[in-house]
Amino acid sequence: MVRFFVSPEQMNSDRIVLTxxxxxxxxxxxxxxxEQALVCDGQGRECLCRVLSGGLELVVEQRQESRxxxxxxxxxxxxxxxxxxxxxxxxxxxELGAYEIVAFPSGRCxxxxxxxxxxxxxxxxxxxxxxxxxxxxxxxxxxxxxxDSFREALERAAKADxxxxxxxxxxxTTLKMALEEAPFTSVSLMSGPEGGxxxxxxxQAMEAGLRVCTLGSRILRCETAPICALSxxxxxxxxx
Amino acid sequence: MVRFFVSPEQMNSDRIVLTxxxxxxxxxxxxxxxEQALVCDGQGRECLCRVLSGGLELVVEQRQESRxxxxxxxxxxxxxxxxxxxxxxxxxxxELGAYEIVAFPSGRCxxxxxxxxxxxxxxxxxxxxxxxxxxxxxxxxxxxxxxDSFREALERAAKADxxxxxxxxxxxTTLKMALEEAPFTSVSLMSGPEGGxxxxxxxQAMEAGLRVCTLGSRILRCETAPICALSxxxxxxxxx
Numbered sequence: 001m002v003r004f005f006v007s008p009e010q011m012n013s014d015r016i017v018l019t020x021x022x023x024x025x026x027x028x029x030x031x032x033x034x035e036q037a038l039v040c041d042g043q044g045r046e047c048l049c050r051v052l053s054g055g056l057e058l059v060v061e062q063r064q065e066s067r068x069x070x071x072x073x074x075x076x077x078x079x080x081x082x083x084x085x086x087x088x089x090x091x092x093x094x095e096l097g098a099y100e101i102v103a104f105p106s107g108r109c110x111x112x113x114x115x116x117x118x119x120x121x122x123x124x125x126x127x128x129x130x131x132x133x134x135x136x137x138x139x140x141x142x143x144x145x146x147x148d149s150f151r152e153a154l155e156r157a158a159k160a161d162x163x164x165x166x167x168x169x170x171x172x173t174t175l176k177m178a179l180e181e182a183p184f185t186s187v188s189l190m191s192g193p194e195g196g197x198x199x200x201x202x203x204q205a206m207e208a209g210l211r212v213c214t215l216g217s218r219i220l221r222c223e224t225a226p227i228c229a230l231s232x233x234x235x236x237x238x239x240x
Numbered sequence: 241m242v243r244f245f246v247s248p249e250q251m252n253s254d255r256i257v258l259t260x261x262x263x264x265x266x267x268x269x270x271x272x273x274x275e276q277a278l279v280c281d282g283q284g285r286e287c288l289c290r291v292l293s294g295g296l297e298l299v300v301e302q303r304q305e306s307r308x309x310x311x312x313x314x315x316x317x318x319x320x321x322x323x324x325x326x327x328x329x330x331x332x333x334x335e336l337g338a339y340e341i342v343a344f345p346s347g348r349c350x351x352x353x354x355x356x357x358x359x360x361x362x363x364x365x366x367x368x369x370x371x372x373x374x375x376x377x378x379x380x381x382x383x384x385x386x387x388d389s390f391r392e393a394l395e396r397a398a399k400a401d402x403x404x405x406x407x408x409x410x411x412x413t414t415l416k417m418a419l420e421e422a423p424f425t426s427v428s429l430m431s432g433p434e435g436g437x438x439x440x441x442x443x444q445a446m447e448a449g450l451r452v453c454t455l456g457s458r459i460l461r462c463e464t465a466p467i468c469a470l471s472x473x474x475x476x477x478x479x480x
């Protein structure tokens with residue numbers, strides 16, 4: 001079923017008029033009177049609607065909590081990578097059910113957007129999350145958060161039940177060990193940029209309370225590691 | 241350490257001369273006398289070498305089995321997707337340790353390369369696997385296999401200890417249930433093209449002995465599903 005995200009305010013009414021991108025989308029789909037559509041507030045509430053004549057107005061038939069959100073809240077922390085890799089991770093992490101995607105700078109980041117371009121880029125990233133959320137049938141649009149410093153990222157990531165740093169030079173501690181220590185409802189998965197994290201950054205992460213884990217003996221690209229880890233966490237949490 | 245793949249025949253000698261793409265790569269890296277390099281036969285054997293003067297000849301110092309290959313053999317079966325998605329899956333699946341990648345046609349495949357272009361494409365796909373194997377430090381280059389029919393893919397996939405079909409309309413059986421039934425050393429993970437598999441194809445897969453599994457309540461893109469499932473299988477098999 002087609003899915004539209006609207007503002008929480010729009011959701012409060014019993015009739016919902018599609019505007020902007022949603023209206024355009026509805027026109028492309030040639031939505032007809034009597035068809036059903038799902039409208040979500042992007043925060044986990046949904047309503048099943050029926051299309052009225054004209055194709056852009058919907059009447060709410062049933063309200064429900066989204067059934068496609070993961071029970072576990074996984075935040076994906078990624079050091080700014082080059083070019084379109086962050087976009088790739090935002091799209092895939094959204095499909096895979098991430099709660100949010102957090103981008104942050106680290107010592108070896110070669111590409112850190114400047115203040116000026118950042119606002120525009122963040123808007124673009126948020127749109128990618130929205131579009132992936134629609135396509136994958138999510139009830140929530142993951143927020144794309146941009147942080148100013150590595151320190152800030154560490155402090156924020158450490159607040160989860162399980163704060164994990166994925167590091168290619170770690171040999172002993174596996175992701176499984178870290179996850180199986182105790183039950184969890186929130187996980188932070190942090191990983192580095194193309195050149196990896198610096199040793200002192202890994203040290204800082206440990207001091208901040210993060211567990212440093214391996215993703216196995218093969219070296220993963222910086223855009224593969226978060227997707228691999230997120231998939232494994234969702235599997236471990238019983239999502240599939 | 242830099243890693244070169246050579247033929248098993250070249251590996252038998254105590255001196256290895258780099259040629260072709262390897263020689264070019266060595267020149268780009270400006271390899272110097274006395275440096276170390278790892279040479280692999282792409283089938284799991286490796287030797288630690290030292291560079292001789294000139295930078296293109298290596299002397300074997302130590303032979304060993306590759307330590308980066310997964311104990312579990314996972315074959316990724318993917319119905320031909322559009323454009324560059326298969327290339328993406330080949331690259332990522334190689335990084336994540338897949339044993340082989342098998343492409344096959346299914347009813348809703350919109351893009352099936354013709355006989356003529358297939359040979360060239362297979363060559364290209366195999367090069368992507370080689371390059372990803374080098375970069376991720378693998379001891380084995382996964383073979384990219386192209387099959388002629390869906391039926392053939394089913395029969396081949398069903399031979400693994402665990403033959404699994406990932407299907408978005410499955411609700412009851414999770415990947416975890418299928419994996420935890422009994423120990424396994426080989427797994428086939430099959431998934432459909434953009435439009436999904438047809439119901440009768442899913443029926444055929446069940447008849448061929450495949451277990452039909454869900455990857456959770458979110459709809460994954462056709463290029464995300466195999467990567468997600470492969471990551472989960474590697475996690476379940478104790479790789480990380």
